[in-house]
Amino acid sequence: MRKKIIPALLLAALLAGKAQAAIVSDSLRTTIYYRTASARLELPYMDNDRHLAALGDSIRSLGADPAVVLRRILIQASASPDGNTKYNKELARKRGEDLRDYLKNNLSLPDSIFTLQPQGEGWSELAEKLGRTDAPWRDKAIAIIRDTPEWVVREGKVVDGRKRQLMNLAGGRAWQYMKENLFDSLRSGALVVCEVERIERMKPEPEYTPAEVRQATDMTAEGTEETPATETESTATLYNKEDETMPQDNTDKVTAEKKPFYMAAKTNLLYDAALVPNVGLEFYLGKGWSIGGNWMYAWWCKDSKHRYWRIYGGELDIRKYFGRKASEKPLQGHHLGVYAQGLTFDFETGGKGYLSDFSYGFGLEYGYSLPVAKRLNIDFGISVGYDGGKYKVYEPEDGCYVYKETKRRHWFGPTRAEISLIWLLGHGNENSKKGGTK
Structure with a gap:
């Protein structure tokens, strides 16, 4: 039996010869980044243009090698787990489709070579990052x-x-x-994996003369009982987790360099309607907290009719945002806070006038900031607290202003109302759509 099997194997090797080859698997990969709540591919953002250019060069160089076949381009798109689950899944799908269309058009590749695998929310990546904390x-x-x-x-x-x-x-x-x-580093958007099959030549087999081939054939034919030879294959698998020609996936490092920054400029439309122009700024401190300040200034007068409308001063407030909307993105949703204000005023409408060199107030506020556009919110709010200070009462007589008395104000109750137009500023401080984030 042994004498029959050995010649059969020798004959198979001779017939295959040195042209025998093995399939070698290979892959190229890179990560593409997206802004928070965005499915639009931005080439300048976080070196996306450099990553995609390197990927394109690698694919073209592989295409020039006749022994290489690009089998599949796998796109795994995802979004971070914070925010609305249904919206996150839709966002991941759109990111994958947008990236596929870009690669297809710029590299002239067929639809059939692409496989989209929307990952939805990046739970496995989150677990992996948690394990390193x-x-x-x-x-x-x-x-x-x-x-x-x-x-x-x-x-x-x-x-x-x-x-x-x-x-x-x-x-x-x-x-x-x-x-x-952790969530910021999960907003990378899409991982691109190019799966390649490469034919690699095996080491050349020894040359055999026609006489040796005939001898092996004769030895096989001499047996009266033939036993089929077991066919063997020599295969090798090569997996390059990060191809040398591709940019590395430095998600955490790049995210740290591009950490979002949240602030807002605002104006209270109710004050504006009362002819008191005002402007404010609010800065997000983290963990739902923010600090803000507002300034108002009006200096209207018509001396011939004894009409004055003058006020200037400022307010400071500290807020804590909470609720579902606040968990999706800073500076939106419900908020509670404390405020303090100081101002001076002079009001007269043709009769008695009221003049204060300094008035002050403080109290509690509650409000809700509603997203209405990509960079705009509307903030509704009301405050209750204490207003105090001295003011003078005067009356216009014979072209003069006659002082009557000085009074002290003590007021407990509603002190402010707010319908503010909010302009969102800063990196990553955008709403995805009207009424929603992330």
């Missing part, structure tokens, strides 16, 4: 991501879910930590 609740968070379904449904109703459990973990501190330290 030393947060005390880390293991619990990873267990929730691994073991809790996206939605827990009982009797046809959603009663719990993965995101809800994470938001409640450690009294909300875990979710806040992830928002401030």
